[in-house]
Amino acid sequence: MAAPVQxxxxxxxxxxxxxxxxxxxFPFYWMVTTSLKTQVIALQSPPLWWFTPTLxxxxxxxxxxxxxxxxxxxxxxxxxxxxxxxxxxxxAAYALARFEFRGKKDLWFxxxxxxxVSPVVLAFPVxxxxxxxxxxxxxxxxxxxxxxxxxxxxxxxxxxQFRSIPKELDEAAxxxxxxxxxxxxxxxxxxxxxxxxxxxxxxxxFSWNELLFAYILAPKNAxxxxxxxxxxxxxxxxPFGKIMxxxxxxxxxxxxxxxxxxxxxxxxxxxxxxx
Amino acid sequence: MTMRVPRRTLFAFIGPxxxxxxxxxxxxxxxxxxxxxxxxxxxxxxxxxxxxxDNYAFVLTDPVFWQAMGRTATLFAVAVPVQIFxxxxxxxxxxxxxxxxxxxxxxxxxVLPMATTYAVVGLLAQVMLNQKYxxxxxxxxxxxxxxxxxxGDPTNAFIGVIIWDIWQWTPFxxxxxxxxxxxxxxxxxxxxxxxxxxNWVVLRHVQLPxxxxxxxxxxxxxxxxxxxxxxxxxxxTRGGPGSATEFIAxxxxxxxxRQFDIGMASAQSIIxxxxxxxLARLYIRFFYREV
Numbered sequence: 001m002a003a004p005v006q007x008x009x010x011x012x013x014x015x016x017x018x019x020x021x022x023x024x025x026f027p028f029y030w031m032v033t034t035s036l037k038t039q040v041i042a043l044q045s046p047p048l049w050w051f052t053p054t055l056x057x058x059x060x061x062x063x064x065x066x067x068x069x070x071x072x073x074x075x076x077x078x079x080x081x082x083x084x085x086x087x088x089x090x091x092a093a094y095a096l097a098r099f100e101f102r103g104k105k106d107l108w109f110x111x112x113x114x115x116x117v118s119p120v121v122l123a124f125p126v127x128x129x130x131x132x133x134x135x136x137x138x139x140x141x142x143x144x145x146x147x148x149x150x151x152x153x154x155x156x157x158x159x160x161q162f163r164s165i166p167k168e169l170d171e172a173a174x175x176x177x178x179x180x181x182x183x184x185x186x187x188x189x190x191x192x193x194x195x196x197x198x199x200x201x202x203x204x205x206f207s208w209n210e211l212l213f214a215y216i217l218a219p220k221n222a223x224x225x226x227x228x229x230x231x232x233x234x235x236x237x238x239p240f241g242k243i244m245x246x247x248x249x250x251x252x253x254x255x256x257x258x259x260x261x262x263x264x265x266x267x268x269x270x271x272x273x274x275x
Numbered sequence: 276m277t278m279r280v281p282r283r284t285l286f287a288f289i290g291p292x293x294x295x296x297x298x299x300x301x302x303x304x305x306x307x308x309x310x311x312x313x314x315x316x317x318x319x320x321x322x323x324x325x326x327x328x329d330n331y332a333f334v335l336t337d338p339v340f341w342q343a344m345g346r347t348a349t350l351f352a353v354a355v356p357v358q359i360f361x362x363x364x365x366x367x368x369x370x371x372x373x374x375x376x377x378x379x380x381x382x383x384x385x386v387l388p389m390a391t392t393y394a395v396v397g398l399l400a401q402v403m404l405n406q407k408y409x410x411x412x413x414x415x416x417x418x419x420x421x422x423x424x425x426x427g428d429p430t431n432a433f434i435g436v437i438i439w440d441i442w443q444w445t446p447f448x449x450x451x452x453x454x455x456x457x458x459x460x461x462x463x464x465x466x467x468x469x470x471x472x473x474n475w476v477v478l479r480h481v482q483l484p485x486x487x488x489x490x491x492x493x494x495x496x497x498x499x500x501x502x503x504x505x506x507x508x509x510x511x512t513r514g515g516p517g518s519a520t521e522f523i524a525x526x527x528x529x530x531x532x533r534q535f536d537i538g539m540a541s542a543q544s545i546i547x548x549x550x551x552x553x554l555a556r557l558y559i560r561f562f563y564r565e566v
Contacts, residue, residue, distance in 0.1 A: 010373065010374065013368055013371065013373070013374060014374060014377065016364075016368050017368065017374065017377045017378065017380075017381045018377075020365055020368075020381045020384065020385070021380060021381055021384045023442070024384040024385055024387055024388055024446060025384050025387065027388075027399050027403065027442070028387065030399070030402070030403055030410055031395075031399055031402075034402060042408065043408055044408070045407045045408050046412075046413040046416065047408055047409070047410050047413055084295075088291050088292040088295050089292055091287075091288040091289070091291070091292070092288060092289045092291070092292035092293070094288060095285060095288035095289040096289070098278065099278060099279070099280050099284075099285055099288070100278055100279050101279070101280075101285055107289075107293070110296075111296070113552070113555070114296065114300055115499065116499045116551050116552065116555045117300070117304075117548065117551070118502060118503040118505075118524055118544070118547065118548070118551065119503070119505075120503075120505060120524045120527045120528055120531075120544055120547075121304065121307060121544040121545070121547070121548050122299075122300070122303040122304065122307070123528075123531070124307065124310075124531045124532075124537050124540055124541060124544070125303035125304070125306035125307045125310065125541070126299075126303045127537075128306070128310075128537065129302075129303065129306060144295075144298070144299050145299055147295055147296065147299050148296070148299050148300050151292060151295060151296055152296075155292065180280060180284050180288070181284075181287070184288075205390055208392070209390075209391075209392040209393060209394075209506075211392075211393065211394045211505065211506040211509070211510075212505050212506065212524070212528070215532075216528075216532055226392055226393075226394040226395070226506070227394075229394055229395065229398060229510070230394060230509070230510055232398075238401070240402055240408065243398050243401075243402065244398070244399075244402060246398075247392075247395040247398050247399065250392050250394075250395055251391055251392055251395050254390050254391070254392060255387055255390060255391070257390075258386050258387065258389075258390030259383060259386060259387075262382070262383055262386040265386055265389065265390060265450075266447065266450045266451060266454065269389065269447060269496070270451060270492055270496055
């Protein structure tokens with residue numbers, strides 16, 4: 001008697017799972033299909049589900065509307081800030097995991113609080129400072145500002161990772177006379193690579209997605225892709241196909257990275273509140 | 276069993292990171308505090324002057340500021356319970372055994388919305404919610420509902436932002452709660468399931484206590500992120516129509532970036548930061564106990 005109930009439950013579950021997937025994926029489906037429509041097809045009411053696709057929008061945005069240029073800027077900024085965050089964050093994470101010192105807790109707390117500071121608080125002072133320093137509209141300004149969120153993520157995830165490495169290894173090396181730096185570089189860092197990779201992927205995703213700093217600090221030469229997408233809406237007619245082509249180009253890399261780090265994305269977004 | 280090391284070694288490891296964060300996180304903050312005591316408008320630089328706490332007095336009694344705060348609070352109060360309800364449902368389904376392959380698939384698709392560039396979500400919202408050409412209105416038409424002007428009508432635009440906030444962050448809540456569910460010791464859960472047939476009883480008396488930390492995490496992070504929320508409503512409506520979707524971060528951006536009143540924007544952002552920190556501390560006292 002239990003079997004029919006169970007299979008009925010299984011069906012309900014299956015339907016629910018399909019609903020969840022549809023709910024999550026449908027907007028992407030619509031984004032991609034719209035990006036393949038000409039403006040005439042995109043402005044059909046009601047919208048068409050079947051049509052002859054064209055890649056014209058992609059050519060136009062990439063080569064005429066400078067989205068290609070913006071994507072390159074995004075790529076430069078996101079990779080540099082990630083490299084910098086990993087370079088600065090890994091040793092700090094190692095110190096937090098291995099060394100004992102006064103004020104460790106406060107330092108930790110301070111790193112974590114950065115997760116809560118809204119970029120809008122920092123954007124205007126940085127706008128003024130970077131103008132005075134001649135850093136306005138440069139990649140450097142964005143790379144540095146993105147450290148406010150990438151560095152805490154790297155530190156959090158890598159500290160966790162370093163803690164999970166057995167201390168017997170470094171103690172043995174210490175007895176052999178190795179310095180802390182050698183232990184870090186030769187023993188712990190290679191073992192912590194999975195954590196480092198995850199934190200790098202997350203840093204990249206968050207930097208790639210950032211809009212507010214980019215919008216205020218880099219209006220032209222260092223304009224990133226999300227900021228470029230915003231400007232499309234400033235005209236009179238909204239070019240649906242082009243907007244969605246740009247969106248697709250922006251979103252594809254992050255989705256690939258997100259799927260690669262899918263198990264850890266939540267950890268990154270919660271700063272480790274969830275293991 | 277951590278060890279003490281010479282101060283020089285410690286600084287070599289941790290100094291650069293601390294210095295970098297001071298430089299990009301604290302120096303600008305100090306600058307903002309300093310500017311918040313000035314009348315400082317980029318279009319009227321010659322009139323710049325020290326005004327003491329005037330900006331703060333103005334902001335604290337400014338209905339526009341509190342309306343934006345109110346909208347932010349309303350968004351939180353409407354969207355977060357829905358996210359928790361839907362997220363918990365999804366988490367409970369994914370937590371059950373069976374249908375392994377489909378569950379992996381569902382988990383992967385849950386990752387997509389929260390990784391999506393927030394600005395793109397706003398653009399997607401614009402395209403999909405369009406009154407005439409939008410697919411959502413087409414679907415509403417299938418069930419006999421007339422097209423809704425989502426972007427142009429103040430109430431509907433607000434509802435639109437809520438819908439997309441729910442779309443983007445329900446998966447996040449679901450995955451946090453799913454991680455929480457996996458902390459319930461399996462023996463206890465199985466024993467409870469043998470005792471009672473009611474899933475509700477198991478949830479209420481066995482699983483819920485283990486979910487409390489996750490729920491607190493959800494509240495902390497959703498609070499901070501709602502106060503930060505800028506990209507999605509900005510690309511969707513620019514805070515409009517009127518000021519219907521002008522949440523606190525958009526208001527500050529408008530005052531600073533479009534009205535050039537940086538002194539005022541600084542005062543607003545310092546007050547917002549104080550509110551964020553007060554709320555976060557309240558939650559953190561309750562939560563981030565480790566380390």
